[in-house]
Amino acid sequence: MNELIFFFNNVIVGGVALGSIYAVGAIGVTLIFGILRFAHFAHGDMMTMGAFIAFLLMLACQALGISVPFLPTGFLVLPVAMVLTTIIALGLDKGFYAPLRKRGAKPVTMLIASIGVTLIIQGLIRLFFGSGTWSFFESETKQLIRIPVPLEGVTRTINFTQPQVLMVVCTAVAVLALHFFLTRSRLGKAMRAMADNPDLAQVSGINTKVVVRVTWIIAGSLAAMAGTMLALDVQLKPDLAFNIVLPIFAAAIVGGLGQSYGAIAGGFLIGFAETAAIFNWSVLLRPIAGALPFEVPATLAIVPTEYKLTVAFVILVVVLLWRPTGIFKGASS
């Protein structure tokens, strides 16, 4: 039983946390792909930027003595960080992507431009913050929640942190809000229309520039949210989310490019797959070692932690072999 709880804490709790981050990041990637038809490589760095903005806002709050009991200040400032990141995202579009779109640039040109934006954002962050790591929990404590399991002989508790709980809540709220926006609002439907058939959207009189702006607003604010959640779960550093941009793209592709619900499914699938793959399965096997025809090794993980990134690709390949356009039938190109 203790072993199962260990498994739960590592794989399920960890998977939900990681999955939330991947999902919220992948929604942005998939929306940008659906509307602007290019792979926004700088999305990870937009996440990192959002996290640094939240970090600065937190420092400001602490300096001013603003705080709310039981709420990490990182979450308190999140809405403001989302707004600021959105403004920067709109600025980046205006400065870099919109001029290229106007000239009818190919998707690959846009991709290269977004790699340039990646370098700019990372460079600026390093310029101001150096290349070290920072923590949201220098002067606050990260609360650990322990839930005892009322069973005989069970000593382990189910553990998770308060940020992890808030993360899941934030993700759920974001996903619900997005769902209602896309299915009920005029602009949300126009966004789906433009992703479905851009020429017909134009012919219908849909103001495509407004739709593009809304796309950046949603993608930018979700990026800030995902980045801050990641920084609250681990630590803040200039390449925070750049390191996970590949699993995020894998999540968007696995879900079906352009499909928001697919991105959510893909995000959680890859999140769980990663935590399960690096889990030491020996822990679960040891109690039944007597019944096994082989010796249980000390550590038995599917992949070593340093190779975690490969998991996303294995999932990607397997899913694409089974459904070439992703779980939710996305764009094929």
Place this chain on the structure above:
Amino acid sequence: MALIELKNVIGGYGGAPILNGVNMSIEQSDIGVIVGPNGAGKSTTLKAIFGLLKVTEGSIVFQGEEIQNALPDRLVPKGLSFVPQEKNVFTSMSVEENLEMGAFTRTDDFRPTIEWVYDMFPVLREKRRQPAGELSGGQRQMVAMGRALMSKPSLLLLDEPSAGLSPRYVLEIFEQIVKVNKAGVAILMVEQNARQALAFASRGFVLATGKNRFTGTGPELIADPEVAKSFLGG
């Protein structure tokens, strides 16, 4: 005064002009039908009216106002609507959502217009929750027309509305077009089923190499031996 008038329109997609002087005039009560060989510039004429390609010379006057090179988001509120030949529905969206997208530029209550479209195409009311991509060719064409009617246009541009339909549905869609026209919407359409369409056209245009070759009422053109010989297959 004509509802729309094209005067010596010249334009293309950036290279050599495709339209070399197109002249057309449509009144509010008209059904205009454009016929002509493949590549004559029929679709291009409709796209030129709808601001989807550059008009370099000549003018397009709609309700007394020059509109050449204005974009669809400005033209739709003025009362122009366009149904392209292909890919003319949002396949992943429900029939009703398709109709709503046609009303995007409207700020008033468009529910009554949805009901009006459903009365015109009752099968769409039945299928309103279904993704448009799951419908048959004829039903899709109705969705496409319904979407275009949602902005309450005074002129509806249709590019080969009967393309790919079986003969029975061709008749049906033509009947519906006449019905829409009777409801007060002027029609300008391109058709390959030339004889059938010209039969109910109050204005007919034969286009070849981006120019008018013949102009008249539909029945006049059908009766013209030269038109019949060169463009209507004898």
